Amino acid sequence: MLPRPGAADLLKMAEQGLQDHVVGTLEGEAKYHTLMALRAIAIAKVELEEGVKADTAELKRIQALYDEPLGDLAAARKRLAADIRARRFEPGTPREVRLLDLLTATTATRLRAVNIKYMVRRGRGAESAV
């Protein structure tokens, strides 16, 4: 892997450079594409910093719901989705409440990474709904 500076630092500097020296000079399509690139950099930065931790937390939450080992995160997500489809979480039951807590926590973590502004406008609506 790379010596210092690492990937996160490189992304941070690339983001800073685009913001400070490029975006203000652009208009139209060029500005649109540069802003998209900045958005992608911002998401990639969060993923680098928090992605592994978030995946570990999600797997723990799913395992807690089942109280049994489920393999890796991909297998756990697959099992969870299949069980929801099979209606193994009856609406209005404590088990469904636990499911919604899990889904909300995972979704909130992901949304913080990809579009925290959306969450701010929402006033953390999903967390208060469950």
Place this chain on the structure above:
Amino acid sequence: MSLSDKSQAVADFIARAAGTKTATVAILNRLGGGAIQENWAIDVAVADGPQAGQYEAVLRGDAVSGIAESWPRAKEYALIAAAHAAGVTVPQPLWLEPSGSVTGRPFYVMRRAKGIAQGRRLLRSLEPEAGDALAQRLGAELAKLHRIRPAAAPDTLSFLPKVGSDLIAVRAAHYRKSLDALPEPQPVLEWAINRMEDLAPPIETIALCHRDFRTGNYMAENGALTAILDFEFSGWSDPYEDLGWFCARCWRFGAVDREAGGIGTREAFTAGYESGTGQSVDDARLRYWEAIAPIRWAIIALQQGERHASGQEPSLDLALTGLRAIECDYDLLAELPKLKKGS
């Protein structure tokens, strides 16, 4: 699709379609928007014959890759023609080239509407009063479209799958099939589809629905509607699907307090619709369709992201669109628990 070296071929096609010997075409530029289709501004001159004249037009062709739910150009042309005949404010459809032999892909040509379509730009350009007036007008336009019913539909729409009182069950099965075709499981959407089935009100009416009726898919100039666009998802459905889609939070472009498409009040929009139908809007039904709208948008967004991720059409725009499904998940978790059965 690049049209720059195909203007003569397009002109020859238009001449044939317009029943004349000579037509000229100037390719102007590719238009923004249209994540699934490609739209090009063109100027057309037809020298003589029944369609002689100058046309400021748009050539709309298939993009490199698409998503399953989107109709091919010939079918979209039939839909826009039906809407035009019903008096809906749409660009006049002019000529259809369904074979793909002229430019490499099927396309049609329609009149070019003036104004702004892009959601955030449109919102910035509107004063609140103008926004309410536009929302009201859009409600009235939607009522015109919904007058097209299966029993009296033109034969050109016979390709549309029939739906009935089992609409929600059919939709749920379709969504689950769509999820099965995606590479990653979607637990929130699985839960939301169950709730969509559990909370569904009975289906009372089936009409021709736009099925992507939202800010971003119409054009307005100085606050006045100039054209409703993008009939690529249209089909038979419960009219409340269009009303709910228009009001869904995911289509308010950040102006969450302006519940009708981010441009106006819910009351202005439904008043316009009621003026066109002569019937009251059932608020509970509208809110049901509004609450489930993010399910379909999430699936479309994931399919768009997959167009990129699969390597079919590498695009940062498509990749970021795929991530918008997370916003939909969040909306579903916030809104669906508030709905009651039959509401």
